[in-house]
Amino acid sequence: MASTASSHRSPIPPSPSSQSSPLHRLSTFKDISSAAAAATAASTTSTAATPLESFSSDPVFSAFLSPGFSAAQFSSQALSSGSAAARAENLHDGIRLLEKQLRSEVLSRHHDLLGQLSSLKDADAALSVVRSGIATLQSSLRRCRQEIADPRRHIRLKTLQLSNLHHTLELVQSTSRVLRQSKKLRDLMEISGTDPEKVDLAKAAQLYSEILSLCEDNSLAGVALVDEELGWVGGSGNWLRSEAMRVLERGMEGLNQAEVGSGLQVFYNLGELRSTVDGLIGRYKNQGVRSIGAALDMKAISSSSSSSSASVAASTGAGPGGIQRSGTPQIGGGVRAREGLWVRMNHCADQVHSIVVSVWHLQRVLSKKRDPFTHVLLLDEVIQEGDPMLTDRVWEALVKSFANQMKSAFNTSSFVKETFTVGYPKLYSIIENLLERITRDTDVKGVLPAITSEGKDQMVATINLFQNNFLAQCLKLLTDQVNNVFPVASKGSVPSKDQISRITLRIQEEIEAVKLDGRLTLLVLQVINKVLLLLAERAEYQISTGPDGRQVTGPATPSQLRNFTICQHLQEIHARLSSTLLELPAVASNVLSPSMGAMYGIACDSVTSLFQAMLDRLESCILQMHEQNFGLPGMDASMDNNSASPYMEELQKCILHFRKEFLSKLLPSSSTNTTRGGTETICTRLVRRMASRILIFFIRHAALVRPLSESGKLRMARDMAELELAIGQNLFPVEQLGAPYRALRDFRPFIFLDISQLGSSPNLQNLPPSAVLHHIYSRGPEELQSPMQRNKLTPLQYSLWIDSQGEDQIWKGIKATLDDYAAKVRARGDKEFDPVYPLMLRLGSSLTENAQVPQNL
Template identity: 75%
Template sequence: MPSPALSQQRSSIPSSPLQRLSTFIEKSSNTFPSTPSSSSTPRPNSTTSSSSPLDAFSSDAIFSAFLSPDFDSARFSSQALSSGSAAARAEKLEEGIRLLEKQLRSEVLSRHDDLLAQLTSIKDAESALSVVRSGISTLQSSVRRVRQEIADPHRQIKVKTVQLSNIHETVELLQFTIRVLRLSKKLRDLMVVAGSELEKLDLSKAAQLHREIQNLCEKNSLSGISVVDEELVWLTEAGNCLRGEAMKVLERGMEGLNQAEVGSGLQVFYNIGELKPTVEGLLNKYKSQGVKSVTSALDMKAISSSGSNFGGGGPGGIQRSGTPQIGGGGKAKEALWQRMNNCMDQIHSTVVAVWHLQRVLSKKRDPFSHVLLLDEIMQEGDPMLTDRVFEALVKSFASQMKSVFTTSSFVKEIFTVGYPKLYTMIENLLERISRDTDVKGVLPAISTDGKNQMVAAIDLFQTNFLALCLSRLSDLVNNVFPVSSRGSVPSKDQISRIILRVQEEIEAVKLDGRLTLLVLREIGKVLLLLAERAEYQISTGPDARQVTSPATPSQLKNFTLCQHLQEIHTRLSSSLLGLPAVASDVLSPSLGAIYGVACDSVTSLFQAMLDRLEACLFKIHDQNFGAHGMDAAMDNNASPYMEELQKCVLHFRSEFLLRLLPSSASISTNSETICTRLVRRMASRVLIFFIRHAALVRPLSESGKLRMARDMAELELAVGQNLFPVEQLGAPYRALRAFRPVIFLETHQLGASPLLQDLPPSVILHHLYSRGPEELQSPVQRNKLTPVQYSLWMDSQGEDQIWKGVKATLDDYATKIRARGDKEFSPVYPLMLRLGSLLTKDSQSKS
């Protein structure tokens, strides 16, 4: 069992005798330094470090635990009891205790002299300490005596200081009181001089005196002095009088937009020290007036009541969803618009008045401190006064508009149908405000964002208006072009109604560019719908393309559709002439779609007619233009192919073109319809096609030239009388007129003839083949093509490619001549080389 001494000493001293011993040794070595005699003379009973019990304990398994700083006696006892050898361990511990006590005695004996020396030092310290105590007591006695001698003068000085401070404060109060009484007398004298005519009072000076008196009283706490309190009562009354007069001047100046009066009123409130709250109060007042006017304008109960007063018929009232009673709709509508006008006027006057106030604040400076009045009521980054007021008005206006849109079907219908009028009101309001506040060097009353917000407040009605516009026009188109009936063709009156309806929609909004563009976009959607429905009505198939028989019902139907769509395109294009170019740009795609469908309805017919005429002209190659003799020259009859072409042209004219081309009475000569454009194109193609194949004729005798010239005259007459005036065809007609004399020129005259400028290079080159030898093969002969195949190839190629084909035949001809050994070429060969290079070069430069 462990020793009782070990367990009782756990909390206050080291937890084991070994630890106590080591601690004692360390302390003794620090507390009792060895004397020279002890350090130099070894003692016989002192142990060396190697024989110290601590060294033996540190290597012992049991005693080493007692040297640990975290030794726990309870844990050690528990381990000893659980080991089964508790008695043996307790005996060992007793032995260790005896060994330690023996070692302790040995240490005390070995350091006996040192301990005695330390006792002597303690006695000396106690003697010195008694001397110090005596000195301290003497010092305390002296301090008490000095304190008693100083306390009475200090007390007297403190009392005198308080007395002087009170006298000084009393003098200051007397001075400030006298100052207040003098300023008050000045203010009284100033107001007494004005008497009952307060408008003659110098409000600015009076306000300055009032503010100075008030500041003296507040800063120096003069309240409580009877004479000052009496003056303060009168000062309060005077201040109220000054504020009232200043507010009258300020409001009068704002109503009349008089800068001098507004500046005077503001100066008074600045001198009083109430500039910012006064301006804030004015802003709130104008905000309230504006918001009230907006609310009143859209008060359906008041509108219905006022509407009933325009002319008898019983009391007004609201039935359901803001709808006036039966019979009162017209008067309520007039009342609504009148109230909206009044509302716009009130908003205008409110914004302009606030802008005028802001303008004066931004220019007016205090004459003494030179402080800008606007800086007194605004900090950097704060919104301008006009922005604050206008934002509140716009917010209220937008809220009221949204409210009546959802709650009053009557107002919703009026503002939707009359949206252009409502939008014009807003635009006029914004324009008036901008115009009336447009002063150089001064910010305008409303910004671009503010204008956009005001316009956006009625976006709900704009959306409904555009939807209503689209619905009206779409319903009209659906009635004229029903989906279920493909065979029916609308009448001219129905088409006119569509055009008139579209023109009315444009006319209703043309005064406003932005709204016009929005409406035109909706009209564009309707025109695309109309084009789609009309395209669905177009007849296709063989009946629509036949050109040999009289016009079929399918063709007549297509003619009617073409004319209807042409009229829509022409009249709506004319309606856009007075509008800005951007309006035409908006509607151009839709009008282009209408125009495209109109073209599609007759394009296949015109292509079929042109194919038939080209087929007739192909037969020129079946004629013998190489015959000689007077019989061929004197024959006055046209060639068979030309007679067939004339019959076809007459047939086309009587059966198709007369139904498609407008009469001179219905359309001006300067305008060009779809059909006139197609006829012009067909006539030009016939002339060019004839010249192309006439140039390919080979051989061509003198008699053949006469017959060809006669065919040209017949062609010119047939085209000019039945298709299109040839004089108006331009280049194709000039080419036809030039080709006739060219075929009669001598070969050596061709190179310098000015007629070549009016002919395509390919025509000249192909014609020269008819003047050359048989060895000089044409591209048709060289490539073994038919005239039809070669003509199709020429349609897909340019003049440069055609010249390459001609050049290849010229090279072949040159090779044959050189191979034969001949030294001379046909006169046509060098002429074709020279003309080919020159004409193609000129043609490329023109293109």
Template identity: 75%
Template sequence: MASPAIQRLSTFKPPTHPTTPSTTPPPPSSASSSSSITVSSPTPSPLDTFSSDPIFSLFLSPDFDSTRFSSSALSSGSAASTAEKLQHGVRLLEHQLRSEVLSRHPLLLSQLSSLQHAELALSTVRSAVSSLQSSLRRVRSEIADPHRQIKIKTVQLSNLHHTTELLQHTIRALRLSKKLRDLMAIFDAEPDKLDLAKAAQLHCEILSLCNENELAGIDVISEELVWVSETGNRLRTEAMKVLERGLEGFNQAEVGTGLQVFYNLGELRTTVDGLISKYKSQGVKSVSVALDMKAISASSGGGFGPGGIRGSGTPQIGGGQKAKQALWQRIGNCMDQLHSIVVAVWHLQRVLSKKRDPFTHVLLLDEVLQEGDPILTDRVWEALVKSFASQMKSAFTASSFVKEIFTVGYPKLYSMIENLLERISHDTDVKGVLPAISSEGKDQMVATIEIFQTAFLALCLSRLSDLVNSVFQMSARGSVPSKEHISRIILRIQEEIEAVQLDGRLTLLVLREIGKVLLLLAERAEYQISAGPEARQIAGPATPVQLKNFTLCQHLQEIHTRISSMINGLPTIASDVLSPSLGVIYGVACDSVTSLFQAMLDRLESCILQIHEQNFGALGMDAAMDNNASPYMEELQKSILLFRSEFLSRLLPSSTNAIPTGTETICTRLARSMASRVLVFFIRHASLVRPLSESGKLRMARDMAELELAVGQNLFPVEQLGAPYRALRAFRPVIFLETSQLGASPLLQDLPPSVILHHLYSRGPDELQSPLQRNKLTPLQYSLWLDSQGEDQIWRGIKATLDDYAAKVRARGDKEFSPVYPLMLRLGSSLTENAPVSRKP
């Protein structure tokens, strides 16, 4: 049975009078209710019971779905029992809620009492706010009228202040105008005494004062501004006259005065821009006028009648020379005008870069140029170069007459451009000041006439190539150019060089074209040269083929010598340009006769090789008293004499056609080389002769004398051969020295080590074999091997034979060696140490 308190709680009804939301206590949360139930009742909390119940625990899940729960309950077949259990749970919760309300009944009553007190306080605040608003309305009505009076007085004071300022500015403007009038009165009386800068400063101050303070509406100021404006125009006119006069006469003081006037007027930048535009226009116009063919014809008296200009820009018959002179004269005048313009702009720029305003100390150039702007001279020069390039290109394509004049006369045109650039550089070369034109600017102007440079070089190449083609015709291979033809080619080349030699750059360009022509000439000459067996025969008189080769060699030699002498006075770089082409010319000239000289040298060497067929080991007085030369030497003499009479006499320069002193011809060089080779080859094989008796030595000495005489008289002066001649002169006495004297003889210094060592084999025993014998080689084979080896390799071969000899002696049990053995060891070691590593004959 329930207690009476629970029964009263169940019959408790909430009061019917409304309550404000602010005074209603918030309902306890489920957590607090659970806590209250747990504390006030010893029985377990319904929530704890629900959490352990399989059905009620589902309701505590945050993702509880009533539809899914109902569907599950219905499908389980026990829907009635589940509904009854849920009703029991609801009753349990209601019972718990009643317990909570009953336990907190005093607290709820106290909350109701607090709401009543708050309502009383709020009514008091409403009364105070209403009283405050009433006071504010009374204060507003009391201060509104004084505020309105203050505002009116403030406006009146502001107007008075503004009026006072206008009066002050007006009076100041009138005073400044009075000063300006006084200055202009002085100018009217004595124009030279006018201070333009001061007048401009006053003019600028008046206008600035009127504009800044809006004085233009005042009658007296408006009337004064009319006169001030007229005065400003007069000041600009006078200042421009001074400025232009200063620029024309390069007077820095006058230019500075004019610039200062325009700076004071506030028009410096626009004035300078106007001057630059004017100079640009003048330069462009001067270039255009210089290449106006109609004007050129009119000025030369041609008009449009006979001698005038045709539609294609070509003068009529009879007027070409006058038009040409007029064209060059106009170009000269154009160069003078461009010089004056550039120097004037540079002078303007120079003064701007030095002049500062005396009051603000501002550099005038900073007022004219902004950061990143090109300097004045660059602006003008760029316009001039662009105009000049355009006019030159137009003249090249539109006027065949101008194209021809400037192509043929390109050196003169280039010289005028160079002269212009040099004059500008000279006149603007001032320490501490930028020049008027940079090196890049000069290159730009030179590039404007490159189209004529290309045509000029092509014309130069064409002229020379046509001349070479006419002299060396491909269709007439058998014909040989005459000396006059060669002289014409050389003269034409000399004229081309002399036409441009005053300018180094142009000279190099022309030399490159000449180099191409020389290569063409070498190619044509090489085509004319014969290289068959007939060109190499030396058994009989010179054949027509050989005579043709001789003539071509002499012609090419003449071209090489003359052109080399032309460029001797030029800078080294000029020689470097032509050296490859001249080298080709020289090579072709050598090829025309080298095979002949080589054939002759082979013939002479074959004669010398016959020395090994002679018996130099014979004993007896008959051999010693025989004064005749050896058969091989007689054959060699005959061959040399025939070569001299039939070939060298035609190749070497005659007294009437002497080569300049210090210059060696191709044939002279080949003859000298042949003579040296003959002497060296003879000494080599003479040293290989074995055995060599005393009578054989006499015979060999006679052969040496005959050889020296034949070579000196018919090939080349032996005294001028140097080392080969000294070796020949040394070898003759060496063969007569005793073996014991050889080691200390000074003659050994003039002989190659291999020659001495080979000669010593002739003094040794037979079992001391030479490399020739040891390797079973022919004299020719061994000689070819010697040509390909240096002295150190030759010594190794000789040393091997010495080692073989020593082994044989030791094998016999002998203790003594031939006297030449230790001498050869000592001489070989010492001489090869002091001799060059690779000395070839």
């Protein structure tokens, strides 16, 4: 083979190392072959560059160099060009050119190709040597396999035998442990034959669980002795579950933490804690849903409450239990059905309370108890992260069921709808008491409550349909009463006292029915607020605002009498509701504040114009004192000492007329200051303000009287006494007027004091500073003009200016007149001022610092 290969070698002589071995020659062949191939490729590329370039520039052959060349498309174009024969000739020329180029390439690389052929022969010889070596190696491997096969087979058999022995030993040991644990369980269960209460259920459950675990982990199924024992163990497990459930349920019913913990521990040892708790929760859910459904089972309510009217039901074609399709009991059974419905609702609330508290108690024990060996919290075994609490699951189901039942009853049963609408406060009270009981019974420090505030709101929201209907009916009922009392199209019709009393009583009954619950009270008060606003609006429409309502010279006109009646009605409603609100929280008053304020304002408006007109007339009477001459000496000799001034007599007549014709109808009681429940009425307030204003107005103008002789002072004092008597007897007790009365009382002795006594008189503290200073003008010289004289104002104009100013501004006007007087004295060259000048300066500065503005109407 070597000689044959050497005869075909290439002309290039091989190196000596290339002849050392066939494998080495093979690698040498690969190197030479690679180099030759690379050289040939380079030469070919260089030689073929020219034809390829010519092809790429040729418009026909360049299409064959495109990667997306399509023979069909090229042929189609050639045929459609009309020169197919010329195109075919061009293609033949191109083919001949390519063949010529190929032939040229082969001839130019003839020696290289012969060298490559020699290298292939050398490679074939090398491969023959390798095949021979591989055959020898395979023969050696067969001999080795023959020599080690028997020991390996022997070892495998021994290993299998050892494994079987080991497995058999494990089975025997496991079976022995199962039998021992089973014997312990038997010994423990034998106690149950005499007294089941003495059995340690938790330990028995632990043994039971270990037996099943041993059988499952060691695959003991099929062992006859074990299978026989497992039959008894399975029965024991059922007994354990039954006893543990009995203990658990008893503990939940009695809220006994020890019993609940014992039952839970048994199921934890059995490995069935989560499934058992889930089953319990499902049972309690179903029990609550059934209880809620039974509470609103109108067929059962009717059958239990109207058995006496079964014959009537049969004759009228009613359904079972005397219930009609609309859900309304037959005649005669409605009252009993209504009572039965409330009884069932209370019973349902009791059951829901029991269920929620029991589930909460179970959750409480789970959150506290840990396994004594693993110290695992049992709650973590039942509830995974992100799962709702047990009480939340049950409460959600109960709320959903209750909401569905309430909605269904509202839409399908007119009887339930009417009963729960009319008795919504009672229905709400049942729900509120339920939530309060659950909260109270599950309020334990360190333990989550059974229901959250959000959960409470969800339960309350289930009866919102009846709440809205209740409020709507309440609004309609009260609005109808207002419309009956104050018809929209009838002006001039005044309701009677009984009608107003019925409206007020109805409003008080609505408040009384819900006052035990703050939330419902506020809702009802919002309805009442709308009704009172409507009532105030209707009453305002009935008020007469024309001249007839303001006249005070004649008897009361029909328009005034109607205004008086409306005022008294609104005042009555306001007073009675105000006394009712005293029993409620302050927020209740805030809800009714808009309507109560509106009623009070309209009641005031109905008579305020009358009082203002009367006050204007009384003031005009007082202004007539400036037409009297109080400065003539000895004027008392020409007049009766026991008679009052003409202006005072007219004032008394006006007051008496006002009392007789108006106040007697506005204040029908004997006392002019009658109040209700300690609260001043509108009319007494207006009378009091009128009386106070008359006293202040009289003092103001009495102080402006100038000149004022000694006899004039006596006459003024007598007028004051007459004024006090007229007001006290006909308007308001003067001793209850406060500051105005004290001012009148102190002004009377003040006018009789000497100038030297004025500055230290105790009467100054109760008199307005302006009245004191104005009176002192009457003690001074004529050139000391008062602000009224200085500005040439009438008494009325000056009085109006005083009403619009404070004591400090009045003092500024007085101070200006004092400055004018001082300038005149200095201009004359006099060295002394009249004694009233320094007195007025001193009193004006001191009195105005702490002056109090008198109360005006």
